[in-house]
Amino acid sequence: MALEERPVEKLDRAVIFLGPPGSGKGTQAKVLAARYGIPHLSTGDMLREHISKGTPLGLKAKPIMARGDLVPDSLVLKMVADRIDREDCYHGFVFDGFPRTVTQAKYLGELLKQHGLNQPFVIHMVIGRSALLKRLTGRRTCRVGGEIYNIYDRPPKVEGVCDKDGGELVQRPDDTEEVVAPRLHAYEKQTAPLVSFYRRLNSLDDIDATKSVEEVQQQVADSVERIRGAR
Ligand code: AP5
Numbered sequence: 001m002a003l004e005e006r007p008v009e010k011l012d013r014a015v016i017f018l019g020p021p022g023s024g025k026g027t028q029a030k031v032l033a034a035r036y037g038i039p040h041l042s043t044g045d046m047l048r049e050h051i052s053k054g055t056p057l058g059l060k061a062k063p064i065m066a067r068g069d070l071v072p073d074s075l076v077l078k079m080v081a082d083r084i085d086r087e088d089c090y091h092g093f094v095f096d097g098f099p100r101t102v103t104q105a106k107y108l109g110e111l112l113k114q115h116g117l118n119q120p121f122v123i124h125m126v127i128g129r130s131a132l133l134k135r136l137t138g139r140r141t142c143r144v145g146g147e148i149y150n151i152y153d154r155p156p157k158v159e160g161v162c163d164k165d166g167g168e169l170v171q172r173p174d175d176t177e178e179v180v181a182p183r184l185h186a187y188e189k190q191t192a193p194l195v196s197f198y199r200r201l202n203s204l205d206d207i208d209a210t211k212s213v214e215e216v217q218q219q220v221a222d223s224v225e226r227i228r229g230a231r
Contacts, residue, residue, distance in 0.1 A: 010091035011036040014108070014117055015224065017096045018194055019125025020187045021180065022135040023209045027148050028123070028220050029096035035221070039088050043098040045146065046079055047071060048172075065174055068182030070190055073103050080104075081111055092117065100191045105198070121227050122198040123220055125209035129184060136180050140169035154213070 015032060017025035026042060033040035047065060050058030057079065061071045080098055083089070099105040112120060138152040140160075144167030149156050156162060160169050174183060198204040205223040209216055 011038055011224075011228070012117065013092045013227070014112055014120040015092070015094045016099070016120045016122045016198075017094070017125060018122050018191070018198070018204075019127065019209060020129070020132060020191075021183045022132040022139070023125035023127045024135075024213070024216055025096045025125060027213055028125075028216055029094045030146075030148075031217055032220055032224065033094040036092065036094075038091055039093045040096060041080075041083055041089075041093050041098070042096040043076060043080065043100075044096070046083065047076075050079075066179070068174055068179040068186060070100055070186050073101060073107075076100075076104065077107050080108070084111060084115065089115075095120070099194065102193060102197055105194055119201055119203045120198075121224065122194075122204040123223060124195055124198075124204050124206050125216075126206050127209040131210060132184065133177065133180060136175045137177060139175055140171055142167040143170050144168075 015029075017029045019025050026044075029040050029042070047058070047061045051062045051065070052058070057075055060075060064071050076098070084093060095108075099108050108120065112118070134152055135150060138150045140149045140151060140156075141147070142149075142162035142165065144162065145165045147162050147164050147167075148154075149162075149169060156169060161167075162169055173179075195204065205226075207216060207219045207223065211219070
């Protein structure tokens with residue numbers, strides 16, 4: 001079905017959160033996806049699920065993620081294509097952690113064309129490196145629902161327990177100081193070039209990610225509404 005035949009209240013757009021590890025992509029992507037009733041697609045979460053299930057993909061990705069490198073495109077692209085083929089992506093989706101290389105971005109452009117969707121809209125989370133270490137080493141995630149906390153800035157009411165569903169809060173194995181450095185390096189080298197890639201396409205907004213979660217949320221909502229109004 002062509003884009004103009006779809007219900008107008010839907011987002012009908014792929015939104016990409018682009019920013020360094022710990023910039024708040026996951027925190028904000030979940031909220032935005034819930035607001036528009038579209039899926040939140042985190043390639044990091046998908047890969048971690050493969051690892052926990054011990055799939056062949058997970059077995060290959062595990063040591064790569066443990067040392068903070070990017071998983072090769074050959075493993076990531078098909079996983080993404082399969083996911084956005086599913087019916088729940090029909091009215092758009094929110095990507096968190098994809099694309100991460102220019103090759104991935106070009107591939108996504110082709111996939112979106114095939115799905116009848118416009119250029120993606122990119123939320124660029126701008127934040128300096130110094131703020132990220134505390135955010136990453138302090139992060140705890142609910143094992144059940146994936147809710148994200150921070151022991152310094154967003155602690156749960158009861159230590160180690162999710163406020164929402166009582167699930168156990170766990171630390172990601174790549175959130176140690178030793179692995180954060182190579183992750184930031186991979187971002188600067190392989191992913192940061194996407195900022196100028198998407199800026200050239202006129203589909204990127206800079207967001208001040210140093211602000212509080214609520215203030216960032218407002219900036220993101222305003223940005224997406226502006227795009228909706230402009231189309
Ligand atoms: P992935 O899971 O995507 O991790 P990441 O990009 O490193 O990003 P993070 O999840 O660490 O941070 P975030 O920006 O989502 O921040 P969050 O909201 O959690 O990828 C992991 C690995 O998988 C990669 O290293 C790679 O190996 C592989 N991979 C994934 N996708 C791939 C791809 N496309 N290609 C190849 N390889 C891929 O927030 C962080 C903390 O800060 C939390 O504690 C939160 O509470 C806190 N916080 C958030 N916002 C604020 C705020 N405004 N103020 C204060 N604290 C805040």
